Amino acid sequence: MKNYWKQFAGWVTGLRPNLFQRARLKLTALYISIVAVILIFFSLTLFYSLSKNIRDNFEGNFSDDVTQELVIAKTTDQLQTTIFFIDLIILFVSSGLSYFLAGKTLKPIQQAMEKQKQFTADASHELRTPLAVIQTNLEVALREKEWDKEKARILIMSAIDEVKLMAKMTQDLLALSKLENKQEIYSLSRINLAQIAEQTIRKMQNIAIKNKIQLSATHSNAVFIKGDAEAVQQLITNIVGNAIKFTPAGGSVDITVGRHNAKAIIRVQDTGIGIAKEDLPHVFERFYRADKVRGHGGGAGLGLSIAQEIVRKHNGTINIESEIGKGTLVTIVFPAVS
Template identity: 40%
Template sequence: MFKGDLMFRNLRLKLTLINILIMGILLLLFILGTYFLMERQIIKQSEGVLRNLVAAIESGSADRLAEFDRTEYFYVTTNQSGIILKTYFARSDLDQRKYSEIVQKIVSGKRDKGDFDWHDHSYSFLRVPLQKGSGFLVVFVSIERDMEILGFLLAALAIAGLVCLALAFYSSLFLADKALVPIKKSWQRQRDFVADASHELRTPLAVMQTNLELVLGNPKETVEEQAVWLENIGTEVTHMAKLVDDLLFLARVDSEQQLLELSRFSLDRAIGEVIRPLLPLAAAKGIQLKQEIEADVDFSGDEKRIKQLVVILIDNALKHTPAGGEVTLALRTRGTCLELLVKDTGVGMASEHLSKIFERFYRIDNARSNNLEGTGLGLSIADWIVKSHHGSIQVKSSPGKGTSFLVTLPL
């Protein structure tokens, strides 16, 4: 297993466990909250029944007591010392002797109401002073069924919580995989970027080192005699400087530090300034550079980056067009957009490469890229410039029939 795979596997597990922990805490709070809320409701309900029973007993009305025939309750009257004077049982087969101990505790205690478990039974009680004479009336109501329901509710909530945690675990794994997709892509791009950059830098460094060794190996020769080696070194230094500049530019782009300097400028004038120094270069290669520039086109954007975009596209076309070919640069407006077209009659490329040429350091292993100088980053930079201006760039190409880049920018 690769180190990166292990890292992402551990990160996936960590994200899942964190999600499960948070979900478990929330479920636990929900279960406990629901349980205590229901328990409080049962206690409140039993208190209401007890007060109604007390009112019925104190009124001495048999009709009112008949309303509680289905309720398992009993009551006792005691003196101030807790000695039971009278006992009444409803729907219960327990006798007075079994309750004398708990009655003594209630009478001597400080609480007038509450609940307790005794001999595997659950009860609520209410203690009130006797209306006639000294002593107490203590009424008991069974809450056994209510507590059974409460216990069933707790068990059901616990089982549902475990099922939810199991579902959350698998859902968290799925979501963690989804969340890691862009991270994996970014990490892989970074690895590829570092590997490609080191490879691109290693080649000119090796050439420079070889040529320096040749120069140092012949210390008695003049500069003129070793001009070829020194020129090779100068060429590679220029190439490395360009590569480092492009790498720094893309690094700032990745860190979102490469901001645009927006202004309103004449686009046709800016393109003319860019094309002018490229005309001698095209003529020296035997390539005809045609211009179809619409006049009086104003544009809001970064003038420096737009010029850089044009240079990249024209330079790319000149590199891949043989002598006798043509490169056409056209600028025209289309409603609320403008179109910048760079078309060449060069070697072209197969369709499978069209979606990849904007990737950094992407190379086509054919005659299009052989013996051509470049950093492999130009089209990546061009793509960023277009997108940062909220535009789009399209490419069409066929082997042997040339390539065309169409840039559309909103006015």
């Protein structure tokens, strides 16, 4: 019996309007009120105007005034009834339209709020893991009666790694927030993509060697765009860093920079583990990491979100093609300048 009551209570709770449903109903009521006020004004104006026309048309058409007044009164009543029913129909239709429009009006706000809630939940989840590791290490250290120097060093290094991970995550979150809120001010100038790609190769060569990855670049002598050199370098670093991270030892990452018509094109091709077809539409979402990739080396899943925002700020496009076990191709296109 208790289970039935619980089910009933859950059903009743589900019927309670949430915040956006209440806002939608209030906005619907506001729309209907505005329509009703306008409708009353026009209906009264129309009624008095037509009543005057009826009286003017009927006056002098009857032998006695009593019959004339009766006909005018009856016609006026019919007019009043007709206008009333038309108003009811208009109000009924406008109620449905108002509810629909209120939903359309509030939907972007609702989606933004849901994204914010999801973002908070994801950020909390991502921060909880390194904090748990640090807490565990400290608790282990406290329980130790006799300190072993090597064991202490391992615990401290593990804690430092987790702190670095959290620092990187907060740095990425701040960068992404600035990009999305248009707080990041870029210093736009004529920059050479080929040169920036070459600088990125040099900067990341040691990481590639450590992971036993062959990192190479093919480019034209000069491919120019109008952009922020530091932001574009961060963009290429993020993409190449991802490629190295998810490419097994012995694999390769190739960067190609070229120009086609009025477009400057960067391609980053790797021989990595690839991304599943069902995951591709979500790779630019914050904190999104495919299940097969989760845990395969750190990161909070913010690099591609930041990359996408940087590309957007430069009026470019970014596209990812991938196949499990065969690798990934990232193509970035910018408007080229001479």
